[in-house]
Amino acid sequence: MDSLLNAHAGLIHRAVAAAQAAGDLPTFELPAVEIKPPARAEMGDYAYAGALAVAKLAGMKPLDIAQAIVKHLPAAEFVAGVEAVPPGFINFRLSADWLRAQVDTIITEGDAFGTISLGAGKRAQVEFVSANPTGPLHIGRSRGAIVGDTMARLLEAAGYAVEREYYFNNAGMQMKHLGTSLQIRYLQQLGADVVQPAPDDGTFYQGEYLIDFAKDLIAEVGGAWRDRPWEDFKEYAEKKMFGIIRDTLKRISIEHDVFFNENSLYESGAVWDTLKALEAAGLIYESAVRESEPDDVKAENAHLPPAKWFRSTALGDVEDRVVLKNDGSPTYTLPDIAYHLNKLARGFDLLVNVLGADHDTEHKVVKYGLKALGGDISKIHVIIMQFVRLIRDGKEVKMSTRRGNYETLDDLIDQTSPDAVRYMLLARSANSRLDFDLDLAVKQSSDNPVYYIQYAYVRTAGILREADVRGFSDADADLSLLGGEELAFIKRCLTLGDEIALSTQTFETHRIAFFAQDLANLFHPMYDRVRVFGEGIDDDIARARLRFYKGANVVFRRVLSLMGMSTPDRM
RNA sequence: GCCCCCAUAGCUCAGUGGAUAGAGCGCUGCCCUCCGGAGGCAGAAGCGUAGGUUCGAGUCCUACUGGGGGUACCA
Numbered sequence A: 001m002d003s004l005l006n007a008h009a010g011l012i013h014r015a016v017a018a019a020q021a022a023g024d025l026p027t028f029e030l031p032a033v034e035i036k037p038p039a040r041a042e043m044g045d046y047a048y049a050g051a052l053a054v055a056k057l058a059g060m061k062p063l064d065i066a067q068a069i070v071k072h073l074p075a076a077e078f079v080a081g082v083e084a085v086p087p088g089f090i091n092f093r094l095s096a097d098w099l100r101a102q103v104d105t106i107i108t109e110g111d112a113f114g115t116i117s118l119g120a121g122k123r124a125q126v127e128f129v130s131a132n133p134t135g136p137l138h139i140g141r142s143r144g145a146i147v148g149d150t151m152a153r154l155l156e157a158a159g160y161a162v163e164r165e166y167y168f169n170n171a172g173m174q175m176k177h178l179g180t181s182l183q184i185r186y187l188q189q190l191g192a193d194v195v196q197p198a199p200d201d202g203t204f205y206q207g208e209y210l211i212d213f214a215k216d217l218i219a220e221v222g223g224a225w226r227d228r229p230w231e232d233f234k235e236y237a238e239k240k241m242f243g244i245i246r247d248t249l250k251r252i253s254i255e256h257d258v259f260f261n262e263n264s265l266y267e268s269g270a271v272w273d274t275l276k277a278l279e280a281a282g283l284i285y286e287s288a289v290r291e292s293e294p295d296d297v298k299a300e301n302a303h304l305p306p307a308k309w310f311r312s313t314a315l316g317d318v319e320d321r322v323v324l325k326n327d328g329s330p331t332y333t334l335p336d337i338a339y340h341l342n343k344l345a346r347g348f349d350l351l352v353n354v355l356g357a358d359h360d361t362e363h364k365v366v367k368y369g370l371k372a373l374g375g376d377i378s379k380i381h382v383i384i385m386q387f388v389r390l391i392r393d394g395k396e397v398k399m400s401t402r403r404g405n406y407e408t409l410d411d412l413i414d415q416t417s418p419d420a421v422r423y424m425l426l427a428r429s430a431n432s433r434l435d436f437d438l439d440l441a442v443k444q445s446s447d448n449p450v451y452y453i454q455y456a457y458v459r460t461a462g463i464l465r466e467a468d469v470r471g472f473s474d475a476d477a478d479l480s481l482l483g484g485e486e487l488a489f490i491k492r493c494l495t496l497g498d499e500i501a502l503s504t505q506t507f508e509t510h511r512i513a514f515f516a517q518d519l520a521n522l523f524h525p526m527y528d529r530v531r532v533f534g535e536g537i538d539d540d541i542a543r544a545r546l547r548f549y550k551g552a553n554v555v556f557r558r559v560l561s562l563m564g565m566s567t568p569d570r571m
Numbered sequence B: 001g002c003c004c005c006c007a008u009a010g011c012u013c014a015g016u017g018g019a020u021a022g023a024g025c026g027c028u029g030c031c032c033u034c035c036g037g038a039g040g041c042a043g044a045a046g047c048g049u050a051g052g053u054u055c056g057a058g059u060c061c062u063a064c065u066g067g068g069g070g071u072a073c074c075a
Helices: A004-021 A048-060 A060-073 A096-112 A141-159 A172-189 A208-221 A230-251 A263-267 A270-280 A295-300 A331-343 A357-372 A409-415 A418-426 A438-442 A447-470 A485-493 A495-507 A510-529 A539-562
Strands: A046-048 A081-083 A089-094 A123-127 A161-170 A259-260 A284-289 A307-310 A319-326 A348-354 A379-385 A390-391 A395-397 A436-438
Touching: A004 A046, A004 A060, A004 A089, A004 A495, A048 A060, A048 A089, A048 A409, A060 A081, A060 A089, A081 A161, A081 A331, A089 A096, A089 A436, A096 A485, A096 A539, A141 A161, A141 A348, A141 A379, A141 A390, A141 A495, A141 A539, A172 A208, A172 A230, A208 A230, A230 A409, A259 A263, A263 A270, A263 A331, A263 A348, A270 A284, A270 A319, A270 A331, A270 A357, A295 A436, A307 A357, A319 A331, A331 A348, A331 A357, A357 A379, A390 A438, A409 A418, A409 A438, A418 A438, A418 A447, A418 A510, A436 A438, A447 A510, A447 A539, A485 A510, A485 A539, A495 A539, A510 A539
Parallel strands: A123 A161, A123 A348, A161 A259, A348 A379, A390 A436
Antiparallel strands: A046 A089, A081 A089, A284 A307, A307 A319, A390 A395
């Protein structure tokens, strides 16, 4: 089914064209049609404010335009009434009969309910998490994990074929430190006389997990690795670490389709090809400092070995960027550009990138690079997330990967639940900072909205179970017996398609969390009043309501699974 | 210094240039205890400051104030 917003917008478009053809409206290009629910329910279900916007363009009073549009509006089965009201709004009212009939549509569509055709026939890729395997995932990474996976789920619901990708680098200094740290732990476990670096030594990973790895390694090979080089330990640690990371992600229902190793871009020569291409475009220069620096700064640094700079300012950047360090090795920018060229070459229609706020500048530089090399950056969308701050006892908890005293995602899941973690990290706009209150998340009470939402689903399941026990069927239900409260709930359910469209167009995953909360807020008061079984409720009404709650059950299951949350029948 | 993000109710946050700005928690008072109470009803309370654009601004622009992030040789 098409979204209701689109359906209404279609009516407006046709009406304007018809009014123009009939000479009731002058010819003008209709600007983007915005349909919204009106401010108050009494005004109707959908409202169009376009007549106000085009008044000047058309040279007519807004209300006259609105009336002309209404006059030519084609009939539609979902519309029960339309009126043009001052100062120039057009208000639509949905047909109650049509709404009631949607209960059956919802049940028929089942887990596909809300699916739209926006991305039909298109391929999208979402790249997220992308943490190097130097340690377990921590809270900072988990926000991107949830946002990325939810974005992927929403894109799937929008009709896209979606691939989830994890980009990682297993070379570099940090991985070497991981290898040497495991080597030290291994030798320690064997009782060898090794010096353990001080806690503030940046080259040593203090985390308990490396002691566990060392024990596992001894169980496998005993003391045979005493004289092995650090590279072997690095490889072992990396493999173990990826296993842990994948297990953690799986606990919160995240599985990637592709793991892309940055190193392959060096092996294929793509990194150096990228540099050559930028050089060929005349956008690389060799210098100790930026060429924009004043002469005295240049002179001061003239003795330093030169680096290679990307003249990104030529493409609109605020300053040039180093792409090759003065030791001859690339900065992260070069492989990043090569990686995105690779992604573009794989033929996706949409590339979504989920990054932390610390990468905000970096992704812009990558885009300048792609632009310089003719890449189609309109296909790339980056979600920049502000940081997560952990709060315990009302105070911020400091995190540090290397010292090992940070909160891991696994710890958090253990303390709360996968569902609570998913919801709390989702229910906030990506460009707002997120305070994760550990005390609140640990509390299993209604303070935590995840329970309120899931409880709505549980209640629908409870009704269906009760019907089963009583042997009561909803066969031949007469949906015309449903009341106003049920209709209001159905209306909200039917906006799921619009939510999915908007979320995927604006790349905002928090919307679905608020939608779920809204739905639960409508559900619980209704549940209290609209009962299926009880004194004075006759069988006809009970059948209609049972059918209705069956539909509600489908909707909650769908919404929860879009958020990657579980759907327990009991709590 | 320069660049990016943020500022809405006591707290945490929604809000697509449209009509009387919403929710959760907390607070105050009440109801129910029934398809599993992790429930329901009602109430008090708000757009950082100053300009500008617009028929119309929480939303767009400028400045300011406050908080966060970034600013080659960590990714």
